[in-house]
Amino acid sequence: MDKALILRKLRAQLEADMLRQRDANKRASAGATDSEGRAETKWDTCSLESSYLARGHAQQFEKLAADIRQLQVLTAEDFKDRPIGTGALVEVTFGDDSKLFYLLQCGGGIKLRVDERDLTIITPQTPVGKALRGKKRGDKFSFREGQSGKIVSVE
Numbered sequence: 001m002d003k004a005l006i007l008r009k010l011r012a013q014l015e016a017d018m019l020r021q022r023d024a025n026k027r028a029s030a031g032a033t034d035s036e037g038r039a040e041t042k043w044d045t046c047s048l049e050s051s052y053l054a055r056g057h058a059q060q061f062e063k064l065a066a067d068i069r070q071l072q073v074l075t076a077e078d079f080k081d082r083p084i085g086t087g088a089l090v091e092v093t094f095g096d097d098s099k100l101f102y103l104l105q106c107g108g109g110i111k112l113r114v115d116e117r118d119l120t121i122i123t124p125q126t127p128v129g130k131a132l133r134g135k136k137r138g139d140k141f142s143f144r145e146g147q148s149g150k151i152v153s154v155e
Contacts, residue, residue: 001115001155003076003089006102009112010121011071018064025057067106074104079154083134086124089155090132092141098152103129 031050079088090101100119108123122129131143135151142148 001089001100001117001119003087003102003155006089006112006114006119007071007074007076009114010102010104010107010110011068013110013112014064014068014071014107018061018068021057021061021064025054025061028054028057070106071104080137082154083136084132084151084154085134088132089119090151091153092132092149092151094147094149099149101128101132103132 028050031047031053074087077087079085082088084090084103086103086105088103090103092099092101100117101122102119103124104121105123107121108126108129110121112119112121122132124130124133127143131141132151135141137151137154139151140148141151
């Protein structure tokens with residue numbers, strides 16, 4: 001599977017998320033500064049809540065921008081004869097079920113469809129990411145009590 005294509009799709013997803021955060025920030029900021037949003041009583045906190053919301057959107061925007069910058073300098077390494085680490089594309093089986101994971105420092109939880117296959121971005125901090133790190137093709141792993149799998153391929 002083409003890791004460069006996966007990285008491009010992931011960047012596109014993060015860029016779309018970043019634009020949504022920017023737009024949400026603008027709406028929340030407008031609500032915080034709008035004259036109709038001014039407090040009419042001391043218990044009226046709509047504009048204050050909007051300002052907190054705007055700040056949260058701004059923080060998410062900055063986090064996504066940092067993730068995108070990180071992905072722009074990432075090169076797709078080959079992990080075929082190496083232990084699994086950040087940048088590895090790993091296929092695992094859980095019984096009869098097969099899953100494809102791409103271990104990266106950012107984008108955790110994002111699901112992508114590439115070459116008619118579903119894959120999930122995981123980070124080293126996740127239970128599965130921790131369980132896979134350092135393993136090789138053919139190794140078994142477990143990440144929760146009763147949750148174990150086998151590594152089928154590593155790229």
